[in-house]
Amino acid sequence: xxxxxxxxxxxxxxxxxxxxxxxxxxxxxxxxxxxxxxxxxxxxxxxxxxxxxxxxxxxxxxxxxxxxxxxxxxxxxxxxxxxxxxxxxxxxxxxxxxxxxxxxxxxxxxxxxxxxxxxxxxxxxxxxxxxxxxxxxxxxxxxxxxxxxxxxxxxxxxxxxxxxxxxxxxxxxxxxxxxxxxxxxxxxxxxxxxxxxxxxxxxxxxxxxxxxxxxxxxxxxxxxxxxxxxxxxxxxxxxxxxxxxxxxxxxxxxxxxxxxxxxxxxxxxxxxxxxxxxxxxxxxxxxxxxxxxxxx
Amino acid sequence: xxxxxxxxxxxxxxxxxxxxxxxxxxxxxxxxxxxxxxxxxxxxxxxxxxxxxxxxxxxxxxxxxxxxxxxxxxxxxxxxxxxxxxxxxxxxxxxxxxxxxxxxxxxxxxxxxxxxxxxxxxxxxxxxxxxxxxxxxxxxxxxxxxxxxxxxxxxxxxxxxxxxxxxxxxxxxxxxxxxxxxxxxxxxxxxxxxxxxxxxxxxxxxxxxxxxxxxxxxxxxxxxxxxxxxxxxxxxxxxxxxxxxxxxxxxxxxxxxxxxxxxxxxx
Numbered sequence: 130x131x132x133x134x135x136x137x138x139x140x141x142x143x144x145x146x147x148x149x150x151x152x153x154x155x156x157x158x159x160x161x162x163x164x165x166x167x168x169x170x171x172x173x174x175x176x177x178x179x180x181x182x183x184x185x186x187x188x189x190x191x192x193x194x195x196x197x198x199x200x201x202x203x204x205x206x207x208x209x210x211x212x213x214x215x216x217x218x219x220x221x222x223x224x225x226x227x228x229x230x231x232x233x234x235x236x237x238x239x240x241x242x243x244x245x246x247x248x249x250x251x252x253x254x255x256x257x258x259x260x261x262x263x264x265x266x267x268x269x270x271x272x273x274x275x276x277x278x279x280x281x282x283x284x285x286x287x288x289x290x291x292x293x294x295x296x297x298x299x300x301x302x303x304x305x306x307x308x309x310x311x312x313x314x315x316x317x318x319x320x321x322x323x324x325x326x327x328x329x330x331x332x333x334x335x336x337x338x339x340x341x342x343x344x345x346x347x348x349x350x351x352x353x354x355x356x357x358x359x360x361x362x363x364x365x366x367x368x369x370x371x372x373x374x375x376x377x378x379x380x381x382x383x384x385x386x387x388x389x390x391x392x393x394x395x396x397x398x399x400x401x402x403x404x405x406x407x408x409x410x411x412x413x414x415x416x417x418x419x420x421x422x423x424x425x
Numbered sequence: 426x427x428x429x430x431x432x433x434x435x436x437x438x439x440x441x442x443x444x445x446x447x448x449x450x451x452x453x454x455x456x457x458x459x460x461x462x463x464x465x466x467x468x469x470x471x472x473x474x475x476x477x478x479x480x481x482x483x484x485x486x487x488x489x490x491x492x493x494x495x496x497x498x499x500x501x502x503x504x505x506x507x508x509x510x511x512x513x514x515x516x517x518x519x520x521x522x523x524x525x526x527x528x529x530x531x532x533x534x535x536x537x538x539x540x541x542x543x544x545x546x547x548x549x550x551x552x553x554x555x556x557x558x559x560x561x562x563x564x565x566x567x568x569x570x571x572x573x574x575x576x577x578x579x580x581x582x583x584x585x586x587x588x589x590x591x592x593x594x595x596x597x598x599x600x601x602x603x604x605x606x607x608x609x610x611x612x613x614x615x616x617x618x619x620x621x622x623x624x625x626x627x628x629x630x631x632x633x634x635x636x637x638x639x640x641x642x643x644x645x646x647x648x649x650x651x652x653x654x655x656x657x658x659x660x661x662x663x664x665x666x667x668x669x670x671x672x673x674x675x676x677x678x679x680x681x682x683x684x685x686x687x688x689x690x691x692x
Binding site for chain 2: 156261
């Protein structure tokens with residue numbers, strides 16, 4: 130190896146360093162913004178969750194008091210339990226409803242029209258979640274469209290209790306999540322080569338086997354992505370249970386905002402936010418494990 | 426039409442019909458009863474009437490909030506799109522060490538609920554003395570939209586585009602020519618898409634705006650306040666306005682991405 134090669138090597142590494150610096154400089158504003166207004170505030174939540182409020186005072190000696198209170202007080206524990214139950218129900222229902230919708234669009238509609246159908250199927254996705262929950266109230270309220278129609282038809286005498294309960298909260302959540310999961314599942318399904326199914330059928334697989342052995346495994350990433358986004362959104366949403374759920378039971382986000390607005394107890398709100406993030410992390414790990422388990 | 430094809434169509438309709446009814450029912454009811462004549466938006470429908478739209482336009486809370494939402498939405502989306510495009514450019518076209526880690530950091534806010542991001546900003550801002558204001562809301566909206574905008578633009582910087590740029594160079598194009606005639610036209614739909622996606626999410630966003638605004642609420646926050654009075658056709662009218670703006674932005678977004686998809690198939 131001669132001197133020229135060494136020089137060329139160092140020139141190359143110098144230009145590579147320059148290239149890396151250029152790339153970093155371009156990415157820096159976005160990275161700094163995310164650090165300053167996302168990572169630091171997240172750290173602040175972790176720190177504040179160790180403080181506690183006594184009367185109007187903020188006690189900044191770190192301790193686990195808020196977490197102990199969470200474990201001791203039934204109302205907090207119940208809030209988490211409600212949130213987990215609602216989130217799991219919503220996720221399962223959303224995937225079960227979104228799959229046939231996405232599958233029908235991906236397999237039963239002509240390819241050049243699929244995009245249009247998909248757009249049509251998820252158009253209400255673009256409604257604000259405040260407006261969407263209010264819209265469901267119009268449908269489910271005691272004097273709302275469903276009860277009004279059923280009563281006019283003479284099918285019921287008294288309005289059914291469709292709103293201000295857990296069922297209404299779940300309906301509102303599922304409505305949004307179905308559209309979200311339809312998008313992610315469709316994205317997986319449309320990439321499946323139809324020849325795979327035909328080949329399996331040639332080799333003697335029946336339709337059920339083609340579905341469970343080919344379609345479902347290849348759609349798994351879309352299902353997992355949709356389920357994860359559904360979980361993040363459902364477990365952290367305050368509006369839907371507040372508008373549709375009535376005051377029969379509280380979910381975690383409602384309890385968190387209660388701490389902020391009514392009790393001005395930011396440390397407790399921070400501790401509850403940490404617990405919410407923990408739940409999302411668990412969901413992420415579970416879904417990631419399910420995916421890698423499937424691939425094997 | 427053969428019997429088999431007919432049965433095929435019937436099955437498709439049986440699957441799609443009920444699901445589409447479920448998806449569209451609330452929105453249809455919302456829009457229909459914004460034209461209701463009576464003072465409670467419940468059946469039977471009377472009208473149509475534009476009374477509640479007139480009432481809405483006369484309501485300063487709503488018109489002020491619409492401006493606030495528009496300003497926050499436009500500025501925060503523009504900033505999020507700019508930061509996202511620069512970052513996508515830097516990470517896709519340059520060899521940055523630890524690229525995976527940096528991507529992970531940029532995507533991270535997607536995995537955290539808006540409520541938690543809002544609580545974090547509330548804690549951090551009060552600790553350093555930043556007042557609740559529209560600016561605070563805008564900062565929060567950039568945080569929410571940056572990962573989405575980054576995902577949309579970053580996806581466009583695929584190897585295919587790098588090959589096209591290289592091909593232009595090989596055919597004798599200068600760097601500015603490559604940039605103006607190849608890179609920008611290929612990126613334009615993605616940048617527009619990122620901007621529109623951010624715009625609809627900011628326009629619709631409630632909890633961060635609720636936690637970080639004081640005397641200048643955005644439209645979703647005002648609509649939330651209106652809900653305390655129960656079912657009211659004026660809320661329907663305001664909701665329809667919000668929906669209409671989002672849908673238009675959503676459709677243009679879809680078309681921008683769609684055109685890109687079609688070109689990819691043709692190319």
